[in-house]
Each structure stands twice: as structure tokens, then as C-alpha cells.
Amino acid sequence: MNEDNIKRILITGGKGQLGRALQRALTGNELIIADLPELDITDRPGINTLLAAARPGLVIHCAAYTDVDGCARDPQLAHRVNALGTQNVALACRQTGAAMLHISTNEVFAGDNPAGYAEYAPLNPINPYGHSKALAEHHVRSLVPRHYIVRLAWLFAPGGRNFIHTILRLARQNGQLRVVADEIGNPTYSEDLAQALSQLIQTGQYGTYHLTNSGACSRWAFANEILRQAGLDHVPNTPILSRDFPRPSTPPPYGTLHNNSAAALGITLRPWPAALADFLRHDAQDTKQGS
Numbered sequence: 001m002n003e004d005n006i007k008r009i010l011i012t013g014g015k016g017q018l019g020r021a022l023q024r025a026l027t028g029n030e031l032i033i034a035d036l037p038e039l040d041i042t043d044r045p046g047i048n049t050l051l052a053a054a055r056p057g058l059v060i061h062c063a064a065y066t067d068v069d070g071c072a073r074d075p076q077l078a079h080r081v082n083a084l085g086t087q088n089v090a091l092a093c094r095q096t097g098a099a100m101l102h103i104s105t106n107e108v109f110a111g112d113n114p115a116g117y118a119e120y121a122p123l124n125p126i127n128p129y130g131h132s133k134a135l136a137e138h139h140v141r142s143l144v145p146r147h148y149i150v151r152l153a154w155l156f157a158p159g160g161r162n163f164i165h166t167i168l169r170l171a172r173q174n175g176q177l178r179v180v181a182d183e184i185g186n187p188t189y190s191e192d193l194a195q196a197l198s199q200l201i202q203t204g205q206y207g208t209y210h211l212t213n214s215g216a217c218s219r220w221a222f223a224n225e226i227l228r229q230a231g232l233d234h235v236p237n238t239p240i241l242s243r244d245f246p247r248p249s250t251p252p253p254y255g256t257l258h259n260n261s262a263a264a265l266g267i268t269l270r271p272w273p274a275a276l277a278d279f280l281r282h283d284a285q286d287t288k289q290g291s
Contacts, residue, residue, distance in 0.1 A: 007028070007029040007030055007057070008029070008030045008032070008054070008055065008056045008057050008058075009026060009029050009030070009031055009032070009056055009057065009058045009059075009060060009201075010031075010032040010034055010050075010051070010054055010056035010058070010059045010060070010098075011023070011031060011032070011033055011034065011059075011060045011062060012034050012035070012039065012041060012059065012060070012061050012062055012063035012089060013034075013035055013061070013062035013063030013064065014031075014032075014033030014034055014035050014062065015033065015035040015036075016035070016062055016063075017155065017157035017158075017159070017160055017162075017190050018062050018103065018155065018157065018190050018193065018194065019033070019035065019062050020157070020158075020159075020190075021157060021190040021191050021193065021194035022060060022062070022194045022197065022198075024191070024194065025191070025194035025195050025197070025198045026194075026198055032054050032056060034050060034063075035063065039063070041063050041081065041085035041086070041088055041089055042080055042081060042084065042085050042088065043088075044088040044091070044092075047088050047089055047092045048091075048092050048095065050092075051092040051093065051095070051096045051098065052092075052095075052096060055096060055098075056096075056098050057098060057099065058098060058099045058100070058101060058201060059089060059092075059093050059098050059099070059100050059101070060101045060103075060197070060201075061086060061089050061100060061101065061102045061103060061140075062103050063085065063089075064081065064082050064085075064086075064103070064133070064136075065077060065078055065081040065082055065129075065132075066129075068107065068127065068129040068249040068251070069247055069248040069249045070248075071127070071128045071129035071132060071249065072127055072128050072129070072248035072249035072250075073248050075128035075131070075132075078128045078129055078131075078132040079128075079131075079132050079135070081132070082129070082132035082133055082135070082136050083132045083133075083135035083136050083139065085136075086102065086135075086136035086139050086140065087136075087139040087143070090102075090139050090140050090142075090143040090144050090147075091143055093143075093144050094143050094144055094145075099144070099146040099147065099148075099206070100140060100144045100146070100147045100148070101147070101148040101149075101150060101197065101200075101201060102136065102137065102140045102147065102148070102149050102150070103150055103152065104133050104136065104137055104149055104150065104151045104152075105129075105130070105133050105151055105152065105153065106151055106152070106153035106185060106186070106212075106252065106255040106256075106257050107125060107127065107129055107130035107133060107251065107252055107255065108123045108125050108130050108133050108134040108137065108151065109121065109123065109124060109125070109130075109252055109255065110124040110125065110126050110252055111126065111251070111252020111253045111254045111255050112124075112252075112253070112254065113254055114254050115254075115256075116216065116254060116255075116256030116257065116258050117210075117255075117256065117257055117258060118210075118258050118260055119151075119207075119208045119209060119210055119258075119260060119261050120208065123137070126250055126252060127249045127250050127251070128249070129249060130252070137149055146206050147206055148200060148201070148206055148207065148208075148209060149207075149208045149209070150197065150200070150208075150209045150210075150211050151208075151209070151210050151211075151257055152186075152188050152193060152210075152211055152212055152257075153185045153186045153187075153188055153212050153255055153256075153257055154185045154186060154187045154188055154212075154222075155188050155190055155193070156187060156188070156189060156190065156276075156279060157189070157190035157191075158190070158191075158279070158282060158283060163187075163219075163222065163223075164226055164276070164279065164280075164283075167179070167223045167226045167227070168226065168230055168232070171227060171230075171232050171235045172232070175235060175236075176235060176236045176237075176238070177223060177227075177235060177236070177237040177238065178237075178238045178239075178240050178244075178245075179219050179220045179223040179237055179238075179239065179240065180218070180219045180220060180239075180240055180241065180242050180244075180245055181218045181219070181220035181221075181239035181240065181241070182218065182241050182242050182253055183218060183219050183242060183251050183252075183253055183255070184216055184217065184218050184253065184254050184255060184256055185216060185217075185219075185255040185256060185257075186212035186213060186214075186215065186216050186255075186256060186257055186272065187212075187213055187217065187222055187272040187275070187276065188211075188212040188213050188269070188272070188275075189213055189269075189272070189275035189276070189278065189279055191275075191278070191279075192213055192269045192270060192275050193211055193212075193269070196211045196262065196267050196268075196269055197211065199265075199267045200262060200265070200267055203265055203267075205265055207261060208261065209259070209261050209262045210257035210258060210259045210260070210261070210262070211259060211262055211267070211269065212257050212259065212269065212272075213269045213270060213271060213272035213274075213275045214259070214268060214269055214270065214271050214272065215271045215272050215273070216256040217272070218239075220237065220239045220240075222272075223237055224237055225273055225276060226276065226280075229273075229276060229277055229280055230280060
């Protein structure tokens with residue numbers, strides 16, 4: 001990264017959940033926020049024009065089609081946005097000399113290893129979303145010499161839709177829950193992730209990283225902790241199996257990511273229950289202010 005533009009950062013998908021958290025975490029940098037409708041990552045000439053004009057030192061590529069069930073219903077769209085869109089961004093970075101930080105997912109793994117996954121485990125996705133993101137990683141590695149690939153899982157963020165809001169809404173509406181207990185992953189708070197990404201890009205230590213809040217749990221256990229912290233632990237939560245909750249996409253059963261590489265640099269995220277408590281505290285404040 002050139003010294004004269006090291007603090008000039010372009011964020012694709014900058015209006016999304018992670019993009020907004022990055023804007024808060026990267027204050028002090030010159031940020032260029034690019035998102036729909038102004039930027040469509042499937043429009044290669046448009047991306048080339050934007051990067052040629054902006055000349056960022058780093059592109060943080062958050063833009064993606066992340067509706068996993070939508071990807072299962074339309075794999076071609078998933079491929080066009082996530083794989084080819086990322087290829088377009090990577091080619092533009094290569095042409096302008098920008099470094100690239102690509103946001104990936106635990107769904108590039110099959111989830112057949114109960115022990116979870118280290119950073120350099122072989123990729124073996126089992127659904128169209130995971131396939132499209134695995135191809136995206138391939139393009140970044142092949143095209144951008146100076147790159148970070150950062151995988152995350154089960155992202156939750158202020159505003160918008162997320163698992164936490166769904167659990168709280170259903171608990172209050174129905175007075176009971178049924179949540180899958182055979183899907184394991186790492187809940188990850190967008191604010192913590194953005195701070196960790198800010199630390200990572202300061203190292204210049206390019207490579208592949210897993211950045212999630214520490215600890216792993218099932219969806220059922222995650223829901224139980226949400227209920228407990230929200231004062232709703234009297235609401236019954238029945239564990240069910242994934243086959244009892246059919247959906248278009250097949251998530252990896254064991255999607256736990258292990259942070260080895262970033263931890264070696266001194267970058268770790270706090271345990272997910274502490275991050276959840278922080279999220280709920282801020283969420284309650286936002287709700288009170290908005291009422």
C-alpha cells in the first residue's frame with residue numbers, strides 16, 4: 001500500500017451492516033463509501049472507473065448477496081454477484097495497485113468436522129452461497145498480490161434484520177420457540193469485527209483470517225442466551241433438528257471457525273455472550289430514543 005494513500009479506503013457495500021460498523025471503526029481514515037444503486041459490483045466498467053478515479057490504497061469488499069436461501073433459489077445470481085462481482089473488484093484492485101480485504105464466510109466449509117476449521121482447511125462448500133463465496137476467495141487469491149481474506153459467521157448488527165431480533169419477536173408474539181440445535185457456529189458482533197478489521201489492516205500482514213467473537217454454540221443455545229439476557233428465559237425453547245425446519249439452503253452443521261492467524265498477531269474478539277450483552281444494551285437505547 002502506498003504511503004500517500006494508506007488511509008484512503010474504499011468500502012464496497014458500505015451502507016450495509018458491516019459497512020456501517022466499519023465507518024465507525026475507521027474514523028481518521030479517508031473513507032469512500034460505495035453501494036447500490038451508485039455501485040453495482042457486477043458492472044465491471046463502472047468499478048474500473050470508480051477505482052481509477054478514487055485511487056484507494058485499500059478496498060474493503062463487503063458487498064455481496066448474503067441471502068443464503070435466495071442463493072439456493074437462484075444459484076446463477078449468487079455466482080454473478082458473489083463470484084464474478086468479486087472478480088471485478090479484484091481486477092480493478094490489480095489494475096490500480098490497491099490492496100484488497102475480502103469478507104468471506106464459514107459457509108465455504110462443508111461443516112462435517114465437529115472440531116471446526118482453521119484458516120487453511122480445504123474449502124468444500126455444500127450450498128450455492130458457499131460455492132459462490134469460495135469462488136470469490138479464489139479470484140482474490142489469484143488476482144490481488146496484497147490481500148486479506150477474512151471469514152466470519154453469524155453476523156449480528158444494530159438495525160436491520162438478524163437472528164437476535166427474530167428470536168425476541170417470536171418469543172414475545174408466540175410465547176414459545178422451536179430452534180435448531182444441530183447447527184453450530186460463532187455469533188459475531190459487527191462492532192467487534194469492525195474493530196478487529198481496523199487492527200488487522202494496520203499490520204500489513206496479508207493472508208487468510210478467521211475473525212469471530214470467541215466461543216461457539218448451537219442456534220438453540222444462542223437463542224437461550226438471548227432469552228436469558230433479555231429477561232425472557234421463562235419462554236419455552238424446544239430444540240429441534242435441521243430436518244424439522246426445511247429451508248432452501250443447507251447450512252454447514254459444524255461451522256465453527258478457529259482464530260489462529262489473527263490471534264498470533266494479538267487480534268482477538270471477546271466472548272460472544274459479552275458481545276450479545278453489549279448489542280442488547282445499545283439496541284434497547286436505540287429503541288428508547290426512537291420511541
